[in-house]
Amino acid sequence: MHCPACQTPTLVAIELDAGLGGLGCTHCNGVLLAVPAARQWAEAGGETAWAGHVEAVEISDSGAALTCPRCRHFMGKFRIDAGVDNRLDLCGHCGEFWLDAGEWNLLGALELRQHLPSIFSQMWQLGIRQREAAANREGRLRELLGDADHARVQDFARWLRGHAQAEAIRRYLGLH
Numbered sequence: 044m045h046c047p048a049c050q051t052p053t054l055v056a057i058e059l060d061a062g063l064g065g066l067g068c069t070h071c072n073g074v075l076l077a078v079p080a081a082r083q084w085a086e087a088g089g090e091t092a093w094a095g096h097v098e099a100v101e102i103s104d105s106g107a108a109l110t111c112p113r114c115r116h117f118m119g120k121f122r123i124d125a126g127v128d129n130r131l132d133l134c135g136h137c138g139e140f141w142l143d144a145g146e147w148n149l150l151g152a153l154e155l156r157q158h159l160p161s162i163f164s165q166m167w168q169l170g171i172r173q174r175e176a177a178a179n180r181e182g183r184l185r186e187l188l189g190d191a192d193h194a195r196v197q198d199f200a201r202w203l204r205g206h207a208q209a210e211a212i213r214r215y216l217g218l219h
């Protein structure tokens with residue numbers, strides 16, 4: 044089987060974690076995994092704790108669309124998290140997915156390894172877009188108001204949300 048990222052002709056069996064095997068490329072250090080295997084591993088508890096650092100391996104990301112090494116269909120790209128540019132490649136046809144070098148560690152550092160199967164869901168992808176849209180709105184407001192006034196507005200919003208008379212205050216301010 045060819046490596047989908049660097050086209051090295053063979054992938055070798057590797058173990059990413061106890062009970063989670065995949066096929067690794069010894070040239071670019073990418074890994075091919077199967078969704079059911081990742082789900083089974085996550086449901087069995089997966090790893091107990093992440094050591095809390097990203098090992099000194101460069102995180103790469105294949106920008107171009109990859110071809111699934113198992114069935115030759117094009118693989119789709121899936122965001123990992125808001126504010127993270129890396130994308131995982133999934134073959135919707137046979138359920139194999141590809142992690143570029145360093146992406147397994149990146150998932151560990153983000154504490155997202157357990158969520159590997161859900162990352163490919165519509166809900167997860169939508170959640171990322173919603174969080175980014177909220178962050179963009181926040182950024183625009185901060186730009187408009189400056190840091191000090193933006194902090195005041197945030198404080199006020201927090202205070203209002205937790206207030207027993209929030210409705211009365213909102214009415215008084217004409218916030219309806």
Ligand SMILES: [Zn+2]
Pocket residue numbers: 046047048049050051068069070071072073
């Ligand atoms: Zn490779």
Ligand SMILES: [Zn+2]
Pocket residue numbers: 111112113114115116134135136137138139
């Ligand atoms: Zn495939």
